[in-house]
Amino acid sequence: MTAHTLDHLDSPLLSQITTNAAGTYTGIVGDATWAAEVRRLADARDAVLLAHNYELPEIQDIADYTGDSLALSRVAANDPHSTIVFCGVHFMAETAKILSPEKRVLIPDARAGCSLASSITAAELAAWKAEYPDATVVSYVNTTAEVKAMTDICCTSSNAVDVVQSIPADQEVLFCPDQFLGAHVKRKTGRNNIHIWMGECHIHADINGDVLAETACQHPDSDLYIHPECGCTTSALYLAQEGVVPQEQVKILSTGGMLEEAEEAGACGDHGEVLVATEVGMLHQLKAVAPNVTFTPINPHAACPFMKMITPAALLRCLALGKDEIDLDPDTIAAAYRPVDRMISIGNSPAAR
Numbered sequence: 001m002t003a004h005t006l007d008h009l010d011s012p013l014l015s016q017i018t019t020n021a022a023g024t025y026t027g028i029v030g031d032a033t034w035a036a037e038v039r040r041l042a043d044a045r046d047a048v049l050l051a052h053n054y055e056l057p058e059i060q061d062i063a064d065y066t067g068d069s070l071a072l073s074r075v076a077a078n079d080p081h082s083t084i085v086f087c088g089v090h091f092m093a094e095t096a097k098i099l100s101p102e103k104r105v106l107i108p109d110a111r112a113g114c115s116l117a118s119s120i121t122a123a124e125l126a127a128w129k130a131e132y133p134d135a136t137v138v139s140y141v142n143t144t145a146e147v148k149a150m151t152d153i154c155c156t157s158s159n160a161v162d163v164v165q166s167i168p169a170d171q172e173v174l175f176c177p178d179q180f181l182g183a184h185v186k187r188k189t190g191r192n193n194i195h196i197w198m199g200e201c202h203i204h205a206d207i208n209g210d211v212l213a214e215t216a217c218q219h220p221d222s223d224l225y226i227h228p229e230c231g232c233t234t235s236a237l238y239l240a241q242e243g244v245v246p247q248e249q250v251k252i253l254s255t256g257g258m259l260e261e262a263e264e265a266g267a268c269g270d271h272g273e274v275l276v277a278t279e280v281g282m283l284h285q286l287k288a289v290a291p292n293v294t295f296t297p298i299n300p301h302a303a304c305p306f307m308k309m310i311t312p313a314a315l316l317r318c319l320a321l322g323k324d325e326i327d328l329d330p331d332t333i334a335a336a337y338r339p340v341d342r343m344i345s346i347g348n349s350p351a352a353r
């Protein structure tokens with residue numbers, strides 16, 4: 001039996017795992033003992049550990065690679081390990097499986113969903129496509145495998161503008177499911193033939209214009225890093241146009257783009273303050289690349305409960321028991337591969353770290 005087919009590996013920490021009232025795996029602290037055990041189990045499973053930028057700090061620190069969805073998708077496709085452990089939400093682990101069907105893909109808690117991915121189903125997309133039979137379908141990577149299988153090109157916040165620009169100008173586009181990213185793409189491309197699905201992420205939608213305006217007025221000299229999924233993106237541009245926030249201080253960036261911008265500020269010896277409008281897990285990486293800069297979240301309560309289900313206990317359980325495994329039928333994988341592969345070939349994106 002090869003390492004990656006092992007179902008169960010013993011660990012002295014397994015007996016400490018319990019669940020809390022919400023059902024999340026808990027009972028283990030992410031300390032040095034845990035870290036050594038995770039590394040031992042990962043080696044025994046021949047597994048690479050990937051962590052999204054919104055994960056808990058201890059999960060980001062133990063991972064082989066951290067990054068945004070696109071960067072981690074690329075790593076998953078090219079990494080030589082036989083098992084991929086994806087510390088993120090379910091659609092991300094599915095995407096890794098679509099790109100590497102021959103590998104075993106594990107997620108520490110398969111219940112870690114995504115409100116944005118849930119905002120469009122395959123049946124809803126089929127009905128929308130029937131209204132616009134000649135349109136090209138662009139789906140944000142935050143979608144289920146079934147929705148991807150009905151999509152022409154996937155995109156992430158890093159390359160959404162490039163992806164839409166790659167489609168002939170006279171071709172109608174259906175963009176789903178994020179209305180804020182869709183509005184950003186429409187603004188940047190100047191296209192009028194783009195139809196936008198009105199979905200949203202409840203975390204990013206809570207970072208709204210009112211919160212942004214209040215915080216920006218309290219910190220008039222600070223730069224603003226804004227993720228295009230945030231409900232406040234339009235407000236930020238409006239505030240800049242009105243002169244409330246100088247235009248050059250407003251930066252609309254993917255999570256990977258934020259890291260590059262912060263790295264540059266850190267390298268310049270910048271000691272300023274940056275207001276950050278995205279999920280709070282992002283601050284861990286930003287502080288690491290630019291320790292001299294003060295990063296302040298626009299909404300300190302903007303924490304994704306799905307990402308935070310990937311606890312130290314969940315990761316240890318995953319590596320020891322080989323659970324939860326992503327299982328997709330071959331037809332869905334084949335149909336979903338094409339739009340994901342096209343996404344990977346279009347546009348530049350920051351690499352995983």
Ligand code: SF4
Nearest residue numbers: 114115116201203304
């Ligand atoms: S922050 Fe929003 S878009 Fe990201 S995984 Fe959580 S629910 Fe989904």
